[in-house]
Amino acid sequence: MKLYGLHPKFVIFLLGGLWSIFLISCSDSDEIAPIATQQISQADKEALLFMFEEEKLARDTYLFLGEKWALNQFLTIKNSEQSHMDAVANLLVKYGVDYTALPVGDFYNSDLQSLYNELISDGASDVSAALIVGATIEDLDIVDLQDHIVQTGNSDIVSVFESLQCGSRNHLRSFVSSLENIGGTYSPQYLDITTYENILESTHEKCNQQPN
Template structure:
């Protein structure tokens, strides 16, 4: 038992260390080693959260890929790679717990709400660079709120660890998009976060998400 627990802690620690690169919008992906991990029980809510977040992180990645092709802005080039690492982190937990999942081609989603968001975001983001950056901010805004809901709903320490790291990265991404919006002379108004929550994030410095 002690050997398995130690191995699990080592793997999860490595995962968190890899996730710190998300927050700096790096191009490196984490190394997810899932062997000999001591699993905890997952509730139905936990399973649904993992499946949903896999597609929501895919929503971010796919949208940023599209907008990067449209505008060639650094934010999209850098953050789309971080979103792939977000997906890898969630996928590693799905594999760890033996949960069936499916990753559809770019721009396609099983969840209709996310499909509708994607269709809306690529249309909005194609109008102008400012609109594109606001789409990025809106996605991170949504991601932070959804992750917070999942964090409150779970007692599973694996999910708490990974979702907290993803949320930290999303806050840094939001700051990056808002900075770009303001540099172009516009402002972003939060769509999902409360004004207080949004202002708290924007007024804070870039985070190291350990």
């Protein structure tokens, strides 16, 4: 086809411009595809729901023991456990996992319910037993968090669970130190002895417990 009255160089320029518009249009259509986000597996959902209740177990137990023995240590750490629950809850909301927090002392998970009942019974006997209960909870928490960290490929979960582990290590040091100050001792029930001793020999850690 001839383009009468147009300079040949202008014709080349015009055709080049049309081709550029075509390429840009194709490129724009590719860019509207949604950005991929991390997926959460059924195992991850179950891990989040379980750890939410395990952190709740810690909070509820410390609330009971703090009121029983009027020890600020339990009530202070209880507040930290609430922040742990909040951190896990944020992930549950982020990934659209339905959950409901039951009243204090109540749990969906039957194993956690049985453990809670056992712990408050043990901790009600005396202050030394109460501190052993605190150490036991943190001992268990560190191990359970590690198990889930190893099993998940979700970086959000890893980041939050590692932060919660950091808090649990601090709590473990606190309970064991208080127990030893009154002449008691604690033997790890879930951690291996080397990991346990390394935790006690380390100093208090600064933990970021708020997920991005």
